[in-house]
Structure formats: structure tokens, C-alpha cells
Amino acid sequence: MTAPTTTDGRPNPTRGLGAIWFQVAHSAASSARLQPAALVHTGVHYLIVAVAITTLWTRAADGHSGTIVGYRAGALVWYLAATEVTAIAPPLRLIDRFGADVASGRFELELLRPAPALWVRVAAEIGTSLPRTAVCATVGAGLALVIGGAPETPVALVLVGPALLLGVALTIVAQHLLAAATFWLLDSRTSWFLYQKLQFTLGGLVLPLEVLPGSLGRIARLTPFAAMSYAPGRLASGHLEPGWLLAQVAWLAVLGLVTARVFAAGERHLGDGGAS
Amino acid sequence: MWRTAWAQALANRRSFVAQMAVMVVNDLVWIFFWQVFFRRVGSVRGWTVDDMMVLYAVLALAVGLVLGALANLRFLGPLVADGELDGALALPMDPLGFLALRQVSPVSVGDIAFGIGLFAVVGHPTPARTALFVAVTVAATAVLAGFLVVLGSLAFVSGTGGAGDLGLSAIIVFSSYPINIYGGALRLALFGLIPAAFVGSLPAQLVQHPSPGRALLLAGGVAAFGGAGWLSFRLGLRRYTSGATWTGV
Numbered sequence: 296m297t298a299p300t301t302t303d304g305r306p307n308p309t310r311g312l313g314a315i316w317f318q319v320a321h322s323a324a325s326s327a328r329l330q331p332a333a334l335v336h337t338g339v340h341y342l343i344v345a346v347a348i349t350t351l352w353t354r355a356a357d358g359h360s361g362t363i364v365g366y367r368a369g370a371l372v373w374y375l376a377a378t379e380v381t382a383i384a385p386p387l388r389l390i391d392r393f394g395a396d397v398a399s400g401r402f403e404l405e406l407l408r409p410a411p412a413l414w415v416r417v418a419a420e421i422g423t424s425l426p427r428t429a430v431c432a433t434v435g436a437g438l439a440l441v442i443g444g445a446p447e448t449p450v451a452l453v454l455v456g457p458a459l460l461l462g463v464a465l466t467i468v469a470q471h472l473l474a475a476a477t478f479w480l481l482d483s484r485t486s487w488f489l490y491q492k493l494q495f496t497l498g499g500l501v502l503p504l505e506v507l508p509g510s511l512g513r514i515a516r517l518t519p520f521a522a523m524s525y526a527p528g529r530l531a532s533g534h535l536e537p538g539w540l541l542a543q544v545a546w547l548a549v550l551g552l553v554t555a556r557v558f559a560a561g562e563r564h565l566g567d568g569g570a571s
Numbered sequence: 572m573w574r575t576a577w578a579q580a581l582a583n584r585r586s587f588v589a590q591m592a593v594m595v596v597n598d599l600v601w602i603f604f605w606q607v608f609f610r611r612v613g614s615v616r617g618w619t620v621d622d623m624m625v626l627y628a629v630l631a632l633a634v635g636l637v638l639g640a641l642a643n644l645r646f647l648g649p650l651v652a653d654g655e656l657d658g659a660l661a662l663p664m665d666p667l668g669f670l671a672l673r674q675v676s677p678v679s680v681g682d683i684a685f686g687i688g689l690f691a692v693v694g695h696p697t698p699a700r701t702a703l704f705v706a707v708t709v710a711a712t713a714v715l716a717g718f719l720v721v722l723g724s725l726a727f728v729s730g731t732g733g734a735g736d737l738g739l740s741a742i743i744v745f746s747s748y749p750i751n752i753y754g755g756a757l758r759l760a761l762f763g764l765i766p767a768a769f770v771g772s773l774p775a776q777l778v779q780h781p782s783p784g785r786a787l788l789l790a791g792g793v794a795a796f797g798g799a800g801w802l803s804f805r806l807g808l809r810r811y812t813s814g815a816t817w818t819g820v
Contacts, residue, residue, distance in 0.1 A: 343741045350753060351749075355615050363612065489593070506607055
């Protein structure tokens with residue numbers, strides 16, 4: 296059997312990309328699991344945000360006979376508990392960190408490895424996010440059960456797990472796409488804030504897309520941000536709409552392709568002496 | 572010294588303006604959220620969109636003043652835990668004041684501009700309301716600063732500066748929502764443990780519906796958390812040990 300890594304810890308070039316990707320993700324997940332304090336910090340941070348926003352919507356629904364924009368109060372709690380996982384579980388400041396690595400030349404060293412630097416990075420970030428996702432989802436389910444009661448459609452809840460994982464993966468790939476601006480601009484910190492706000496509004500992070508005015512809600516549904524956050528939220532709120540999983544996979548493929556192209560161009564730019 | 576901190580922050584003027592602008596956009600998205608939310612729900616437990624705009628103006632200005640103009644308060648815990656107060660202790664001035672004024676954060680300065688602008692545009696700024704707005708914002712700033720100093724001072728005892736991040740996150744998140752939505756123990760905690768009520772809701776209510784009772788309560792919050800901050804830092808300094816490393820080489 297071929298070793299997954301070489302003796303100095305680099306991915307073994309004789310292994311396929313899938314095996315390397317899995318190995319990197321697995322290592323990152325294992326390291327994240329070995330930092331319980333960081334996981335507790337993530338869980339508490341998630342709980343603070345989730346308690347505040349779910350309480351607001353619950354009180355709003357209370358004032359409207361328990362139902363608002365087609366969601367009952369309990370369903371809204373499940374919706375928000377799921378969407379917040381996709382915002383808090385992915386590693387924070389990924390775009391900032393990538394920008395710093397490009398500016399310091401560290402990313403150029405990664406290009407010397409036999410495996411594609413982009414996908415090794417994506418694998419590591421997804422691996423790191425897995426325990427965080429598990430912690431947030433567990434806290435969220437507990438909170439939703441306490442505040443919102445039992446889920447309205449338990450069958451739909453089965454789809455929430457895969458939807459959350461796909462949502463987190465989408466978030467990570469999309470952040471790499473924005474981070475690629477660093478190849479040309481050097482400073483891409485502002486894109487982190489803008490990305491957050493797009494996920495906030497078009498992703499339905501703190502308000503279901505049905506609340507958005509006019510056609511904005513319909514347009515938002517067609518964006519990858521809806522696939523990131525609204526999709527798991529919609530499923531968690533009891534809407535048995537498995538089509539959202541397909542939309543997530545499709546967006547993951549599209550964003551993955553675009554990100555790979557942009558990174559290839561960026562890496563060529565770095566090779567030509569840019570951004571240094 | 573504060574002038575030096577501002578000069579450093581303004582050294583790259585384009586970057587300073589860009590970072591401020593990003594924070595303004597960030598705040599505008601929250602305003603969009605509240606406008607859409609209240610358009611749909613009308614009011615929540617007596618809170619209307621007008622009340623919420625005043626809350627957000629006070630909060631943005633107070634947070635901007637503490638995290639922007641007194642940016643180092645946020646990092647007090649790690650500074651204490653790493654034994655990096657030596658330089659401040661050697662100076663002929665109050666070490667807490669020196670640490671607080673040493674750094675300016677351009678991103679959070681955007682909050683200051685936004686808070687003032689928001690009140691000017693949607694806060695119905697008569698002279699009396701403006702005076703009240705300034706007074707309650709000073710009070711909210713003092714409470715937030717005092718709370719951050721208490722959190723940072725915990726590092727004198729615990730030896731780690733990790734409490735600051737979660738505490739800051741908690742007070743900013745909870746103060747961003749009307750206090751009336753919370754009930755029972757959580758509501759009490761937001762007055763006594765994590766003083767979010769004194770940073771967001773209570774100052775906003777005082778501007779919107781002035782009353783001596785609310786003014787006294789806010790003054791009490793300022794005295795309690797401002798005093799707790801000052802006292803915890805003073806007591807903590809007695810336990811402080813330097814991070815300087817001496818070797819016999």
C-alpha cells in the first residue's frame with residue numbers, strides 16, 4: 296500500500312489527488328479535534344449569536360399569531376439555528392490569512408508541492424471546519440429543541456446534515472475565489488467584509504429570503520449565497536425540498552471550476568513576478 | 572501620545588479611508604436588515620424602527636470610540652498575559668490610560684462616522700435630543716470600556732487573555748437587539764453580568780423616551796462598570812509579573 300505522505304510530511308505524489316485531498320482534510324480535522332478550548336470557544340460564540348437572533352424572530356412571530364412570512368415560530372428557530380452554522384463553522388478570516396500568505400511568499404512555497412496548492416488549502420480548511428460544524432450543529436439542535444420545540448418535518452431534518460456540510464464547503468471555496476484577488480491587489484481584506492455582507496443578505500443568514508423586498512428574494516435564491524445558508528435553513532425549518540442539495544452540488548462544481556481557473560491565472564501572475 | 576496613535580493610523584490615508592468605508596458599508600447592511608425586519612413585523616415588544624435606528628446610532632458611536640479610538644483596550648488581556656505592561660509601568664502617567672490611548676483602529680473609526688451620520692439623518696436631532704444623544708453615548712462608551720478592562724484584567728488571575736474575545740462578542744451581539752425581547756435570567760444578566768443593556772437599549776430608550784428613572788439606572792451602570800474596570804486593573808497590577816526574560820549568558 297502506498298503511504299499517503301512522504302517521510303517529510305508532504306503529500307505523496309504517487310497517490311491520486313482524491314487520496315491526498317482526503318489525507319489533508321483528515322489531518323486538519325484531527326488537529327482541530329485536539330484543540331478542545333478552541334471548539335468550546337466556537338460553540339459559545341455560536342450560542343451567543345443564535346440565542347440573540349432566534350429570540351428576536353420568536354418575539355416577532357409571537358406578535359403575529361405565531362407565524363411570520365409563512366414560517367411558524369418554531370420553524371424560524373430551526374431555520375436560524377441552521378443558517379448560523381454556515382456562518383460560524385468555517386474558519387474566520389480565511390481571506391485575510393490567504394492574503395498574508397501571498398504577501399509573505401509562503402503561498403509560492405506551496406506551489407512547489409506536487410499537489411495543487413488550491414485544493415490542498417481547501418481540503419485543510421474543510422477538515423478544520425468539520426469538528427466546528429459538528430459542535431455548532433449540536434449546540435444549534437439543542438437550542439432549537441429548547442426554544443423552537445420538535446422539528447415540524449423530521450424527514451427534512453435528515454437532509455440538513457449533508458446540506459450543512461455542502462454549505463460550509465461552498466463557503467470555503469467561495470472565500471478562496473474572493474481571496475484570489477490578492478494575486479493582483481495584494482490587500483484583499485475589504486473583500487472579506489463584503490463577502491460577509493453578501494452572505495448575510497443574499498444568503499438569508501438572519502432573515503429568510505421570503506422577507507426580502509420585491510424581486511430581491513427571487514434573485515437571491517439564484518445566487519450561490521442562498522445555496523450556502525438558505526438551503527440548510529430551509530430544510531431545517533421543515534421544508535422537504537431536496538432540490539436544494541442538487542443546487543448546492545451544482546454551485547460547488549461551478550465555483551470550484553471558476554476558482555481553479557482564477558488561481559491558475561493568479562499563480563501564473565505570481566510566476567511572472569507580480570504581487571511581490 | 573494619542574496624537575501619535577492617530578498619526579500612525581492616518582499615515583496611509585487611502586487605506587484608512589478604505590477601511591472606514593468598509594465599516595460604513597457593514598453598518599449600512601445592518602440598517603437594511605432592521606428596515607426590512609420592521610417593515611415586515613411592525614414592532615417588537617414596543618420597539619419600532621425609529622427606536623432601533625437610535626439604538627444603532629448610539630451603539631455604532633460607542634463601539635467606534637472604544638474599539639477605534641481606544642483600540643488597545645480590546646487587547647488588554649493578551650498584553651497582561653504575555654507580561655507586556657513593563658513599558659507602560661515605567662512611564663510617569665496612568666498605565667491604563669497609556670495603554671488605552673496607544674493605538675487607533677481605522678476600521679472601527681468608520682463606526683464613529685456612521686453613528687454620528689445615522690443620528691443626524693434619522694435621529695430627529697433637535698438641540699435637546701442631540702445633547703441627550705451625546706450624553707448617553709458617553710455613558711455607553713464608559714460602560715463598554717469598563718467591561719473590556721474587567722475582561723482584560725481577568726488575565727492577571729487566569730494568566731490567559733482568552734476571555735476578552737467572547738466577552739466582547741457577547742456584549743456587542745446582545746446590545747444590538749432590543750432588551751425587551753429577552754426575558755427572565757438573561758435579561759437580568761444583560762444588566763448585571765454582561766452589561767449590554769447599558770450600551771444599546773437603555774441609552775436609546777433614554778433618547779426616545781427620557782425619564783429620570785432611566786437616567787439614574789444608566790448613571791448607576793456607568794458607576795458600576797466604570798468603577799469595576801478601574802478597580803480590577805488596579806488590583807490586578809499587584810499580581811502582575813513581567814514577561815521579560817533574563818538569561819545568564
